[in-house]
Amino acid sequence: MDKRNVVIIGGGPAGLAAAIGAYEAGERDILILEREPKLGGILNQCIHNGFGLHTFKEELTGPEYANRFIRKVKELGIEYKLETTVISFDKNKVITAVNEKDGLIKIQAKAVVLCCGCRERPRGGINIAGCRSAGIYSAGTAQKLVNIEGYMPGKEIVILGSGDIGLIMARRMTFEGAKVKACVELMPYSSGLNRNIVQCLKDFDIPLLFSHTVVDIKGEGRVKSVVIAEVDEKLVPKMETAREITCDTLLLSVGLIPENELAKQAGVELSPVTNGATVDDRMMTNLDGVFECGNVLHVHDLVDFVSEESELAGKCAAKYVIGGGFEADGGTKVETYGGVRYCVPQIIEHNDDYEPFPLKMRVSNVFRNVYLRVYADGQLVAQKKKQISTPGEMETISLKAEQVEALRKAKEIKVGLEENK
Amino acid sequence: MLDCIIIGAGVVGCAVARELARYSSSVLVLERFNDVSCGASKANSGIVHAGFDAHPGTRKAFYNVRGAKMYPLLAKELDFPYRRNGAFVLNFSEEGNEKLKELYDQGVKNGVEGNVILSGDEVRKMEPYVSDKVVSALYVPASGIVSPYEATIAFAENAFDNGVKFEFNQTVKDVVKSADGTFTVRTDKGEFCAKTVVNCAGVHSDEINNYVSKTKEKIVARKGEYVLLDKAYGYLAGATLFQLPTAMGKGVLVSPTTxxxxxxxxxADDIDDKDYVDTTYAGLSKAFSQAALSVPSLPRRGIITQFSGNRAHNVTGDFVLGEREDCKGFFNALGVESPGLTSAPAIGQDLAKLVADRLGLKERKDFNGTRKGIKHFATMSDEERVEAIKQNPLYGKVVCRCEVVTEAEIIDAVTRSLGARDMDGIKRRTRAGMGRCQSGFCTPKVMEIVAKYTGVDMTQVTKKGAGSELLTGRKE
Structure with missing residues (x-):
């Protein structure tokens, strides 16, 4: 069995940044395992721009953004294995992976950073009735077919869900000559970024129908039409409003699910809200020496924040190895209230020699004119005023050293949303 | 002139084909879809019923019990997934106890061994997620589960390897008996002649029968809708959980798959259009909420897909099997609904024997009744994996991450006997695309492999045959 210090599962944006973070914290024995033939993960198929505004203060395409990290990983001489799939992972941090060249390999790691990303929720996950014809794709699959393989998955498109990939694909398909007939969103608001709604739908006069859903898909070999209907407050379709839209393709952008199958195998505790691990401010899960970051931890809107979070996770993994583990001093659970659905990290450690960290959260509805507030033992520690806060945009509260200090000492930490009175 | 034409490549047609292959004969299977197992054989519960359910004395009861006993050996010989997992018939009321006893007695009459009536608590000890409202249950240890499409594929491949021919995308439009006693089967593509015909056309078997026989039959398509849950929730049921039929309906089952x-x-809804297999909003809700009576903690968020299949329900209630009195040489397997999957091997044996007797066919000495399935990487031990990759490095290349299906398996699925020619065919043979992401990640790669090994362009790759092309063209 191979022995490695830090093994990073996944060579997408999270894995790359985690590797660099670990290197910069002084660790040299790092191995990235990536199942695709290329590092960079999903960024490779995101050929639109808008990446890197926070990290590099410029607008890059997905591959350009990825390449900056890939170049750095190569410059630093960090080892990686491509086309290598991890098939199992256990609580003793033993990783089993396979590839064509090495066959089956087993690695005993001192620290593992899970950077497995997320998957798209399939049709089955939202119970859309109808035919099982060709022409029903998740938006990301269509994106890969168009941007990587160079094929058109359809000509007349309806998109269900207004997640970012769906919005991006509305524009991409339009650029490539397809007709996008509508983008249908179950909720009364979008789960995508506002800038994408403007740049991908409005600029192309693609109608965005809120509080609507697809109630039937018709077709035999190939999709011929979809039936859409308005939904009531309980999200139940009002069948009297049903109408049919002719199309040959239905793209689904109905949510992303963190890929925590390996984490579950090993016994990593998951949050039912994020579907990712429960982590402390060092990005460590309940399993000693197992870290998680990026979209496998919680789904992000912007890759810049994935990189930031993952760099921290990588640094902490390196520190864990270099220091021979962390001293367990317990921590305080971060409780949320008033419309804040979750906060990452979920636990703040009492020890005070760790890296500073931000608090990241999502709200459960559209709120206007509110404060996001952080309390330590009842004392207001930090706050952020928001004109508007929506479920589609992750909120971040950056913390200064003294604020981190206050949280580390606290026995009760609350993060929530309050009206601006 | 062929010895026999089998109409329909579902589980019954393929079981008949495999049994006929034991004899020196020329046999052709005509199938209207692009692959075997495309109708009800791919969309059913996958249960090998023990046989307590059918009324004593019926063909259903007879073939059920016989078929069920054949499965363990068949699964070994033909290498398809089968497991004896036991079943419970859950009873939710005091009044139901009497009915449960009737079922028990019926099982004894049908020759099903080992059944026992248990209390609700005893059931929950064995199946902890069963509802508190269950007061008692009939435990049926002989009940099993099978992968219905993989069993059908196994029958078909083995028949093919023993010389049976298959023609796909052939919709039978007419069957005519000539003066010399032979049959002409007309399809939308051409004509085929044979000395005998076996009708295994599922929901359309009445139409086939009615072309040649004066004794008319009527088959009603009885639609069954299903939902499938992520393997992550596989712990919810170890045995198959039936519900005791009540005035409210026959109930639905909750079962593990193989x-x-x-x-x-x-x-169970009778429908007019026999080929209508779309799922419906009402059907899915009904299936799920009814099932939640058995297992209240069934999670909606665990659903990964839905599907439906149409049972060939004979209005008289029983299977119609054997040669037509008024049409010698024409054999029916008609109205083969549940327990049809269980019965299929036994039906296959008997119908093949009848055809062989009619034609005076001799048993072959060189019949090979064993078939090796695709080696599934996911179910190998680590030692087997090391060896598999050594033999073929493509076993080290995982294509479908959710079900851990490798490139080697997908190539095998395309290139083997009667191999897959479309994406659904790959899915049924290898499970690529059947997992929790439902083919979101692996579709482009699987398409590439199908295109390469079937020798077509990417734009010609289909989901399930002509008209279901996945792409509309190349990017300009």
Missing amino acids: HGNIIVGPT
Whole structure:
């Protein structure tokens, strides 16, 4: 069995940044395992721009953004294995992976950073009735077919869900000559970024129908039409409003699910809200020496924040190895209230020699004119005023050293949303 | 002139084909879809019923019990997934106890061994997720589960390897008996002649019968809708959980599949369009909420897909099997609905024997009744994996991450006897695309492999045959 210090599962944006973070914290024995033939993960198929505004203060395409990290990983001489799939992972941090060249390999790691990303929720996950014809794709699959393989998955498109990939694909398909007939969103608001709604739908006069859903898909070999209907407050379709839209393709952008199958195998505790691990401010899960970051931890809107979070996770993994583990001093659970659905990290450690960290959260509805507030033992520690806060945009509260200090000492930490009175 | 034409490549047609292959004969299977197992054989509960359910004295009861006993050996010989997992018939009321006893007695009459009536608590000891409202249950240890499409594929491949021919995309439009006693089967593509015909056309078997026989039959398509749950929830049921039929309906089942998912369903609705297999909002809700009576903690968020299949329900209630009195040489397997999957091997044996006797066919000495399935990487031990990759490095290349299916398996699925020619065919043979992401990640790669090994362009790759092309063209 191979022995490695830090093994990073996944060579997408999270894995790359985690590797660099670990290197910069002084660790040299790092191995990235990536199942695709290329590092960079999903960024490779995101050929639109808008990446890197926070990290590099410029607008890059997905591959350009990825390449900056890939170049750095190569410059630093960090080892990686491509086309290598991890098939199992256990609580003793033993990783089993396979590839064509090495066959089956087993690695005993001192620290593992899970950077497995997320998957798209399939049709089955939202119970859309109808035919099982060709022409029903998740938006990301269509994106890969168009941007990587160079094929058109359809000509007349309806998109269900207004997640970012769906919005991006509305524009991409339009650029490539397809007709996008509508983008249908179950909720009364979008789960995508506002800038994408403007740049991908409005600029192309693609109608965005809120509080609507697809109630039937018709077709035999190939999709011929979809039936859409308005939904009531309980999200139940009002069948009297049903109408049919002719199309040959239905793209689904109905949510992303963190890929925590390996984490579950090993016994990593998951949050039912994020579907990712429960982590402390060092990005460590309940399993000693197992870290998680990026979209496998919680789904992000912007890759810049994935990189930031993952760099921290990588640094902490390196520190864990270099220091021979962390001293367990317990921590305080971060409780949320008033419309804040979750906060990452979920636990703040009492020890005070760790890296500073931000608090990241999502709200459960559209709120206007509110404060996001952080309390330590009842004392207001930090706050952020928001004109508007929506479920589609992750909120971040950056913390200064003294604020981190206050949280580390606290026995009760609350993060929530309050009206601006 | 062929010895026999089998109409329909579902589980019954393929079981008949495999049994006929034991004899020196020329046999052709005509199938209207692009692959075997495309009708009800791919969309059912996958249960090998023990045989307590059918009324004593019926053909259903007879073939059920016989078929069920054949499965363990068949699964070994033909290498398809089968497991004896036991079943419970759950009773939710005091009044139901009497009916449960009737079922028990019926099982004894049908020759099903080992059944026992248990209290609700005893059931929950064995199946902890069963509802508190269950007061008693009939435990049926002989009940099993099978992968219905993989069993059908196995029958077909083995028949093919023993010389049976298959023609796909052939919709039978007419069957005519000539003066010399032979048959002409007309399809939308051409004509085929044979000395005998076996009708295994599922929901359309009445139409086939009615072309040649004066004794008319009527088959009603009885639709069953299902939902399938992520393997992550496979712990919810170890045995198959039936519900005791009540005035409220026959109930639905909750069962593990041979691959570890949880299957829920079916509904039962008689429909006019026999080929209508779309799922419906009402059907799915009904299947799920009814199943939740058995297992209250069934999670909606665990659903990964839904599907439906149409049972060939004979209005008289029983299977119609054997040669037509008024049409010698024409054999029916008609109205083969549940327990049809269980019965299929036994039906296959008897019909093949009847055809062989009619034609005076001799048993072959060189019949090979064993078939090796695709080696599934996911179910190998680590030692087997090391060896597999050594033999073929493409076993080290995982294409479908959710079900851990490798490139080697997908190539095998295309290139083997009667191999897959479309994406659904790959899915049924290898499970690529059957997992929790439902082919989101692996579709482009699987398409590439199908295109390469079937020798077509990417734009010609289909989901399930002509008209279901996945792409509309190349990017300009």
